[in-house]
Amino acid sequence: MVTIRVAMVEDLMWVQNCNLLNLPENYQMKYYIYHAMSWPQLSYVAEDHKGRIVGYVLAKMEDDAGEVPHGHITSLAVMRTWRRLGIAEKLMTQSQRMMVEVFNAQYVSLHVRKSNRAALALYRDTLKFDIHDIEKKYYADGEDAYAMRRSLKNLNLNGE
16 A cells, blocks of 8 residues: 655655665755755655655756746656556656646656666656657766656546
8 A cells, every 4th residue: 555645855865765776867865855845746755554655756847938837757766666556657647737736837848768668668658758859968877868748738637
């Protein structure tokens, strides 16, 4: 049994731990705090029955002048033993709902490593993101990223 809830500042150490254990892109604590303080409605955690953080989504709104309001998924991770249970989908869906409800987001974007087939399948096949562009040498190790987007215009706020 997993509960999806809004991430709180006291969760951030455990969110960072989940990130360090599961992803090659890691952030300093101040970056997690920046998200929590700037967009507290958009980041979520998955908590197991013992209160342990087993997954998270870190999200924000982009503030590109002259563009329509849109969100961005900074990071998504689920602990290895909790994968393939729909947790990532639930985290993403909840964050996207709040992007629309609170900020009237028109779309959401994210980046994914070209080599990350599992994540690409999740985003493209399950969550219905489209590849918008390829960003050359996006990652620190020089790997390219797919820049992906999903329209939120027809998002059903009562349950997709």
